[in-house]
Amino acid sequence: MAAHPVSPLAPQSYPDLPAVAGVRFATAEAGIKYKNRTDTLLVALDPGTVLAGVLTTSKCPSAAVDWCRANLGHGKARALLVNSGNANAFTGKKGLAAVNRSADIVAAALGVAPEEIFLASTGVIGEPLDAEKFAPVMVGLKSRLADGPWMDAAKAIMTTDTFPKVATASIDFDGVPVVISGIAKGSGMIAPDMATMLSFVFTDMPIDPTILQGLLQPAVDVSFNAVTVDSDTSTSDTCLVFATGKAAIEPILSADDPRVAVFAQALTDVLEELAIHVVRDGEGATKMVSVTVLGAVSDTSARRIAQTIANSPLVKTAIAGEDANWGRVVAAVGKAGEPADRDLLSISFGDIRVASLGERDPTYDEAEVSAYMKNAEIVIRVELGLGAGSGTVYTCDLTHGYITINGDYRS
Amino acid sequence: MAAHPVSPLAPQSYPDLPAVAGVRFATAEAGIKYKNRTDTLLVALDPGTVLAGVLTTSKCPSAAVDWCRANLGHGKARALLVNSGNANAFTGKKGLAAVNRSADIVAAALGVAPEEIFLASTGVIGEPLDAEKFAPVMVGLKSRLADGPWMDAAKAIMTTDTFPKVATASIDFDGVPVVISGIAKGSGMIAPDMATMLSFVFTDMPIDPTILQGLLQPAVDVSFNAVTVDSDTSTSDTCLVFATGKAAIEPILSADDPRVAVFAQALTDVLEELAIHVVRDGEGATKMVSVTVLGAVSDTSARRIAQTIANSPLVKTAIAGEDANWGRVVAAVGKAGEPADRDLLSISFGDIRVASLGERDPTYDEAEVSAYMKNAEIVIRVELGLGAGSGTVYTCDLTHGYITINGDYRS
Numbered sequence: 001m002a003a004h005p006v007s008p009l010a011p012q013s014y015p016d017l018p019a020v021a022g023v024r025f026a027t028a029e030a031g032i033k034y035k036n037r038t039d040t041l042l043v044a045l046d047p048g049t050v051l052a053g054v055l056t057t058s059k060c061p062s063a064a065v066d067w068c069r070a071n072l073g074h075g076k077a078r079a080l081l082v083n084s085g086n087a088n089a090f091t092g093k094k095g096l097a098a099v100n101r102s103a104d105i106v107a108a109a110l111g112v113a114p115e116e117i118f119l120a121s122t123g124v125i126g127e128p129l130d131a132e133k134f135a136p137v138m139v140g141l142k143s144r145l146a147d148g149p150w151m152d153a154a155k156a157i158m159t160t161d162t163f164p165k166v167a168t169a170s171i172d173f174d175g176v177p178v179v180i181s182g183i184a185k186g187s188g189m190i191a192p193d194m195a196t197m198l199s200f201v202f203t204d205m206p207i208d209p210t211i212l213q214g215l216l217q218p219a220v221d222v223s224f225n226a227v228t229v230d231s232d233t234s235t236s237d238t239c240l241v242f243a244t245g246k247a248a249i250e251p252i253l254s255a256d257d258p259r260v261a262v263f264a265q266a267l268t269d270v271l272e273e274l275a276i277h278v279v280r281d282g283e284g285a286t287k288m289v290s291v292t293v294l295g296a297v298s299d300t301s302a303r304r305i306a307q308t309i310a311n312s313p314l315v316k317t318a319i320a321g322e323d324a325n326w327g328r329v330v331a332a333v334g335k336a337g338e339p340a341d342r343d344l345l346s347i348s349f350g351d352i353r354v355a356s357l358g359e360r361d362p363t364y365d366e367a368e369v370s371a372y373m374k375n376a377e378i379v380i381r382v383e384l385g386l387g388a389g390s391g392t393v394y395t396c397d398l399t400h401g402y403i404t405i406n407g408d409y410r411s
Numbered sequence: 412m413a414a415h416p417v418s419p420l421a422p423q424s425y426p427d428l429p430a431v432a433g434v435r436f437a438t439a440e441a442g443i444k445y446k447n448r449t450d451t452l453l454v455a456l457d458p459g460t461v462l463a464g465v466l467t468t469s470k471c472p473s474a475a476v477d478w479c480r481a482n483l484g485h486g487k488a489r490a491l492l493v494n495s496g497n498a499n500a501f502t503g504k505k506g507l508a509a510v511n512r513s514a515d516i517v518a519a520a521l522g523v524a525p526e527e528i529f530l531a532s533t534g535v536i537g538e539p540l541d542a543e544k545f546a547p548v549m550v551g552l553k554s555r556l557a558d559g560p561w562m563d564a565a566k567a568i569m570t571t572d573t574f575p576k577v578a579t580a581s582i583d584f585d586g587v588p589v590v591i592s593g594i595a596k597g598s599g600m601i602a603p604d605m606a607t608m609l610s611f612v613f614t615d616m617p618i619d620p621t622i623l624q625g626l627l628q629p630a631v632d633v634s635f636n637a638v639t640v641d642s643d644t645s646t647s648d649t650c651l652v653f654a655t656g657k658a659a660i661e662p663i664l665s666a667d668d669p670r671v672a673v674f675a676q677a678l679t680d681v682l683e684e685l686a687i688h689v690v691r692d693g694e695g696a697t698k699m700v701s702v703t704v705l706g707a708v709s710d711t712s713a714r715r716i717a718q719t720i721a722n723s724p725l726v727k728t729a730i731a732g733e734d735a736n737w738g739r740v741v742a743a744v745g746k747a748g749e750p751a752d753r754d755l756l757s758i759s760f761g762d763i764r765v766a767s768l769g770e771r772d773p774t775y776d777e778a779e780v781s782a783y784m785k786n787a788e789i790v791i792r793v794e795l796g797l798g799a800g801s802g803t804v805y806t807c808d809l810t811h812g813y814i815t816i817n818g819d820y821r822s
Binding site for chain 2: 087230234235312335342357
């Protein structure tokens with residue numbers, strides 16, 4: 001894989017992620033595929049840690065996704081092993097053997113049960129993963145386990161990512177701070193309506209795993225499921241949230257606990273920030289784009305139309321070319337397969353209304369909107385005028401960079 | 412619009428299209444948008460001509476599509492006016508006024524009823540079409556009406572097309588030749604499950620318009636609806652078939668007439684040839700790709716999976732990069748939302764089986780398949796192993812050329 005320049009949309013600075021009590025980790029160079037960089041992350045979780053997870057709905061999931069799905073049910077976790085450089089997807093019986101062997105290596109090192117170990121792999125599809133490569137680095141990983149720095153963890157799981165992705169939130173429950181910190185990776189093969197690429201979130205909140213699982217899906221729906229880079233859904237999408245329960249407060253044991261809403265909002269904030277980082281690192285991206293659809297017959301319909309616009313290669317190449325080609329937004333609305341009435345449709349780019357009620361806005365000024373298109377962040381708003389449904393999807397532009405990156409990914 | 416180099420997939424030679432009795436046409440430079448090229452095609456059809464049509468299912472159709480839909484019902488046609496450079500789409504009341512005025516201009520010149528005139532426009536969306544520009548060229552158009560050359564007609568309707576698209580077939584019914592000749596345009600904003608971009612087909616076959624209409628949809632399904640360039644569906648897709656009835660044979664008046672199947676096959680052949688020309692002129696295309704899915708639970712399911720593969724930007728960029736990245740085909744199958752079992756899945760590139768039963772084929776040879784990827788025509792075959800459903804979709808690769816063309820289309 002060629003090195004690609006850092007996305008111009010990368011954050012100017014990174015937050016300082018605090019330690020999460022009960023979470024220790026380390027990274028290593030296992031030599032899975034890359035040279036001279038870390039490719040393996042081991043996270044050790046204290047006894048009592050529970051988890052929730054959302055996994056890809058791909059019909060061709062990776063062996064690691066199969067493994068996580070089989071073990072999510074009991075809601076308990078003691079370790080997480082992630083590698084980059086190989087997705088262990090479409091690897092048949094070899095893939096199954098590799099996840100079994102990986103879990104055995106971690107289980108032996110940490111003295112925990114294999115079914116409490118979670119696995120994730122990201123990289124090339126179809127290449128068998130040599131799990132034996134984890135064995136020689138495991139002793140060193142165990143000896144280096146520590147509660148930071150989180151940036152090292154985020155870097156070890158990168159593939160075509162050009163910057164590491166971290167986010168954190170803190171909640172104060174009656175004077176006791178609760179931390180939620182997460183990492184993510186993803187840059188291409190990113191599409192909504194699925195879990196995500198890889199994202200791992202850690203909190204010291206004491207919470208029942210069933211309640212945590214119930215919070216996670218809606219949070220994923222407005223974060224990872226609301227972003228698209230290229231409409232291509234991964235075989236390996238995995239979002240796991242681990243809760244160590246170490247914060248010195250009463251645990252959340254009921255969905256009626258008033259702290260649930262507060263915690264859910266903070267969790268959603270962390271996932272949204274990570275999801276937007278993924279878009280900002282979209283392969284070849286030079287513009288961050290948000291597409292909001294209002295006035296649809298339902299939120300689901302609004303979201304589908306927003307996705308169709310956000311996935312349209314013609315809309316995305318026009319944005320890359322700083323061309324205010326709103327006619328392509330019209331075409332995308334038209335093809336979405338959702339209720340829409342051409343003659344009620346209005347479209348804005350930023351605060352500039354470009355089309356109203358089925359035709360070009362009478363005040364349309366090409367120079368004004370062309371100037372707006374030079375911004376690094378583009379906001380598209382579509383008003384359908386049919387109902388009260390709304391939805392937002394985040395995406396990036398489609399540039400020569402995307403073609404270059406994906407024409408030579410394996411070489 | 413910048414001039415783009417002719418597609419490397421353009422045909423080496425063009426067929427000589429014979430005259431179709433009852434069809435005369437001429438082209439003109441009306442100055443709609445382009446300079447120094449024809450942008451208007453007028454076709455005059457003899458009395459007795461019937462027609463069938465399939466139009467875009469976009470929720471934001473052009474004013475010309477609305478016009479054709481309103482007039483298709485009676486099945487009679489005396490004229491066709493097509494312009495390039497402006498789609499007359501999303502133009503509100505101005506668009507409606509423009510189609511009325513266009514039809515009036517043609518009606519006055521040819522002495523035919525407006526409802527027997529069919530209209531099509533292709534080009535930029537959202538820009539009002541100035542129909543008055545047709546008035547000064549109409550006298551000249553009428554005076555130049557002739558039964559050839561068809562290449563001039565095909566050229567006048569081009570937008571980002573880099574070569575004109577024509578196809579012809581001839582049938583012998585008991586010694587009487589029947590001709591079917593057609594033209595098409597289209598290069599970007601091409602997606603299946605719709606009519607097409609613009610395509611106009613002419614035949615001297617005497618045939619009942621209801622029977623003709625019944626033949627057209629299945630023919631479109633395996634031709635224009637089986638191609639995709641960029642998954643973006645146009646507001647203007649229009650496929651019209653005109654039958655002058657001038658061939659000296661008994662007309663087809665019953666769907667049970669044994670000649671129906673022969674005629675339908677020839678019509679399908681012409682539409683398929685035109686549709687494949689559209690893909691070969693896909694914006695930025697350097698490779699022609701066919702994707703066949705076998706063993707699906709139904710033909711519909713097979714076709715949806717084939718479309719998902721053919722629309723995957725990651726599959727298309729890999730083909731552009733001559734990278735045999737079949738893992739991306741796996742990912743596309745997985746995201747298609749159709750029944751698939753990873754562990755029954757097999758994939759071939761050309762005659763080379765790259766994956767069998769859920770993993771890399773034991774005989775996989777990277778050098779062999781890399782050599783295959785250098786071909787200008789790539790055949791992908793996916794065997795699902797679930798049932799007897801099959802389907803084929805045609806597409807092209809996704810290259811820097813597509814980004815360049817679509818980043819500056821309006822400038």
